[in-house]
Amino acid sequence: MPSEMTAARARLGALLLIAASCAAGPALAERLLVSNEKDNTITVVDGKTLAVIKTVPVGARPRGIILSKDGKSLYICTSDADHIEELDLASLTVSRTLPSGPDPETFTISPDGKLLYVSNENDNMVSVVDIAEARITNEIAVGVEPEGMGISPDGKTLVNTSETTSMAHFIDTASHEVVANVLVDSRPRVAKWTADATQVWVSSEVGGSVSVIDAPTHKVIKKIRFAIPGVATESIQPVGIALTNDRKTAFVALGPANRVAVVDAQTFEVKKYLLVGQRVWQLAFSPDEQRLYTTNGVSNDMSVIDVPALKVTKSVPVGRLPWGVVVAP
Amino acid sequence: MRVRFDPRTVVFAISGLACLATAQAQTPVPDATATLDFAYLALATKRVLPLSYLDQPPTDDGVQGARLGLADDATTGRFIHQAYHLTEAIEPDAASVLASFKSLTAAGQKLFVTDLPADLLLQVADLPEAKDATLLDATAQDDRLRADGCRANVLHLLPSRAMLADALMQYLAVKKWRNILLVGGPDPGDKAYADAIRHAAAKFQIHIVADKPWTYDPGARRTDTGHYAIEAEVARFTQGIDYDVLVVADEGDNFGDDLSYRATDPRPVAGTQGLVPSAWARPFEQWGGTQLQSRFLKQAGRWMTDRDYGAWMAVRAVGEAAAHGSSTDPQAIGSFLRGPDFELAAFKGARLSFRSWDGQLRQPVLLADARSLVSVSPQPGFLHQFSELDTLGVDQPESSCHLK
Numbered sequence: 086m087p088s089e090m091t092a093a094r095a096r097l098g099a100l101l102l103i104a105a106s107c108a109a110g111p112a113l114a115e116r117l118l119v120s121n122e123k124d125n126t127i128t129v130v131d132g133k134t135l136a137v138i139k140t141v142p143v144g145a146r147p148r149g150i151i152l153s154k155d156g157k158s159l160y161i162c163t164s165d166a167d168h169i170e171e172l173d174l175a176s177l178t179v180s181r182t183l184p185s186g187p188d189p190e191t192f193t194i195s196p197d198g199k200l201l202y203v204s205n206e207n208d209n210m211v212s213v214v215d216i217a218e219a220r221i222t223n224e225i226a227v228g229v230e231p232e233g234m235g236i237s238p239d240g241k242t243l244v245n246t247s248e249t250t251s252m253a254h255f256i257d258t259a260s261h262e263v264v265a266n267v268l269v270d271s272r273p274r275v276a277k278w279t280a281d282a283t284q285v286w287v288s289s290e291v292g293g294s295v296s297v298i299d300a301p302t303h304k305v306i307k308k309i310r311f312a313i314p315g316v317a318t319e320s321i322q323p324v325g326i327a328l329t330n331d332r333k334t335a336f337v338a339l340g341p342a343n344r345v346a347v348v349d350a351q352t353f354e355v356k357k358y359l360l361v362g363q364r365v366w367q368l369a370f371s372p373d374e375q376r377l378y379t380t381n382g383v384s385n386d387m388s389v390i391d392v393p394a395l396k397v398t399k400s401v402p403v404g405r406l407p408w409g410v411v412v413a414p
Numbered sequence: 415m416r417v418r419f420d421p422r423t424v425v426f427a428i429s430g431l432a433c434l435a436t437a438q439a440q441t442p443v444p445d446a447t448a449t450l451d452f453a454y455l456a457l458a459t460k461r462v463l464p465l466s467y468l469d470q471p472p473t474d475d476g477v478q479g480a481r482l483g484l485a486d487d488a489t490t491g492r493f494i495h496q497a498y499h500l501t502e503a504i505e506p507d508a509a510s511v512l513a514s515f516k517s518l519t520a521a522g523q524k525l526f527v528t529d530l531p532a533d534l535l536l537q538v539a540d541l542p543e544a545k546d547a548t549l550l551d552a553t554a555q556d557d558r559l560r561a562d563g564c565r566a567n568v569l570h571l572l573p574s575r576a577m578l579a580d581a582l583m584q585y586l587a588v589k590k591w592r593n594i595l596l597v598g599g600p601d602p603g604d605k606a607y608a609d610a611i612r613h614a615a616a617k618f619q620i621h622i623v624a625d626k627p628w629t630y631d632p633g634a635r636r637t638d639t640g641h642y643a644i645e646a647e648v649a650r651f652t653q654g655i656d657y658d659v660l661v662v663a664d665e666g667d668n669f670g671d672d673l674s675y676r677a678t679d680p681r682p683v684a685g686t687q688g689l690v691p692s693a694w695a696r697p698f699e700q701w702g703g704t705q706l707q708s709r710f711l712k713q714a715g716r717w718m719t720d721r722d723y724g725a726w727m728a729v730r731a732v733g734e735a736a737a738h739g740s741s742t743d744p745q746a747i748g749s750f751l752r753g754p755d756f757e758l759a760a761f762k763g764a765r766l767s768f769r770s771w772d773g774q775l776r777q778p779v780l781l782a783d784a785r786s787l788v789s790v791s792p793q794p795g796f797l798h799q800f801s802e803l804d805t806l807g808v809d810q811p812e813s814s815c816h817l818k
Contacts, residue, residue, distance in 0.1 A: 266493035271759035
């Protein structure tokens with residue numbers, strides 16, 4: 086039976102520990118989570134030291150990953166396991182599974198944190214998953230091979246891209262009706278809303294372009310194209326998109342071109358190409374937008390970009406075929 | 415035999431689309447659907463059983479790919495108020511093909527996906543009725559159709575034999591397997607394939623140490639204890655030759671599979687059997703290829719062949735040109751297909767387009783055996799001034815095609 090004294094000491098110890106972690110600032114707590122499609126793992130990396138903290142085994146073929154709104158869990162599309170897994174970020178273990186419909190590849194989360202919208206590549210469907218109840222509440226029919234998912238900041242409009250139909254479908258999340266279909270270049274992969282909700286940026290992997298869609302009118306206002314001296318145009322395959330909150334700068338991952346394009350998000354002018362690892366796929370900012378992390382599928386690593394300096398500062402080896410990256414504060 | 419294809423069956427074939435149609439009906443949309451009519455013109459061919467009993471020749475290869483392409487087109491079309499109608503004309507002989515083409519053009523058809531042998535394709539293309547038509551050749555691989563026999567009104571979807579041979583030779587060059595034994599079969603297709611290999615070998619500095627015709631007649635395809643005779647024959651045939659890879663030209667699958675494991679020296683087989691360069695392959699799953707494989711399997715109940723893939727690409731090319739060119743006018747589609755804005759995504763990780771000089775679709779070529787994808791050409795390091803895909807096949811400066 087512990088004495089009064091021991092309990093008090095333990096409480097003090099806990100307080101000191103909390104104080105210590107606060108003093109070190111948020112960078113200490115920041116962790117990077119990378120899904121490794123080939124290894125069936127999630128690599129957890131310390132955001133400050135960039136050292137691998139842990140490699141967590143998960144279900145088969147983890148691809149799209151997203152953070153819960155409370156920051157306590159990571160949802161993982163384990164495509165070949167045909168479900169979503171929830172990784173508890175305190176214990177770094179898979180705590181439960183959610184239904185997803187067949188072959189979930191990517192998804193997005195509603196701003197209130199209650200729903201996941203999942204693209205089912207084999208099924209031409211978007212599944213709506215209630216996280217608390219762990220059940221599929223709705224299915225929305227879309228084009229052939231649904232892929233990218235982006236939800237508006239107010240949660241009222243969902244944009245889904247379909248790879249073979251080459252469209253961005255605007256879906257009303259209240260009625261689950263498709264309200265507009267916007268034709269873009271071939272094999273659209275990622276749809277990203279600007280923070281001010283005025284635009285949706287859609288990358289076309291095979292088309293080699295990014296379409297900027299005016300959200301209220303559903304019109305393509307700009308097609309951004311890329312040209313890199315010495316790189317074959319077929320290798321320029323845009324996938325991941327990251328937009329700064331002030332909508333001044335956009336970063337576009339160019340796949341096998343092994344570069345991230347830096348785009349002035351106001352003028353749509355490509356300013357610079359940053360050489361990263363091979364087949365750069367997805368992108369994620371640190372919460373303060375000082376750093377950008379990239380997953381590089383062929384070189385099995387993650388590149389770290391210093392955002393103010395626009396320089397690649399480091400590469401971090403992770404698992405095989407890294408797909409998605411998320412920063413947990 | 416004329417098979418009229420009812421587009422409603424496509425809607426039923428894909429249950430998701432049926433839901434979609436309902437969803438569309440509920441939202442008010444302007445009722446201004448433009449319809450594109452085009453045709454699938456084929457000569458029905460009876461294929462003989464190949465050496466391997468495992469690969470029963472399908473009776474509907476080609477047209478099944480076209481049907482899947484139409485279903486994919488229809489999904490896009492529904493969102494942009496375009497509808498596509500494909501008339502299937504699968505004819506028993508050359509005369510019926512020509513007659514069918516004439517009656518279809520008389521009825522206003524100007525866009526054709528064709529599954530015809532080279533000679534018949536040229537006969538059709540040279541008809542006065544074909545002057546304003548565009549023929550999308552979905553299945554012929556003959557190099558002469560891209561050379562002296564090229565036609566301005568014909569586009570080719572599948573890689574030519576020259577492209578297949580180049581794809582293989584690039585890979586052998588990368589592996590430094592530079593000495594090959596070439597074994598050619600007796601059929602015209604075999605000879606054309608062997609010619610393509612000879613040309614590609616010279617291009618990529620692969621040395622043909624021996625060039626031998628395969629003349630052994632194994633007799634009946636299936637005989638008890640027949641394997642003794644085959645083993646002895648292949649061992650004798652390959653004796654005393656120093657080579658890295660045996661490259662076989664046997665398009666009819668009559669003997670090529672017999673060359674593996676039976677040669678005097680342990681050497682891999684490539685070409686029409688073994689490691690095969692092809693447009694499509696059963697083990698292929700990359701760049702979303704799984705999606706096309708599984709959609710096809712669900713529709714046709716069998717694996718997709720090269721011919722299916724060629725027809726799928728042809729119908730998808732028409733759909734893409736109609737959607738992105740915003741027109742269902744056949745002439746507009748014909749010129750959009752040849753223009754700089756056309757691009758086709760066909761699960762190869764690259765955008766495909768037609769070469770201006772010979773109407774050939776530029777595309778990566780798979781290298782696969784029966785159970786696994788080995789590589790995809792062009793191989794890294796083979797550079798080109800404009801497109802690395804143009805390191806495969808006949809490039810503009812060396813083309814003998816003069817399109818008129």
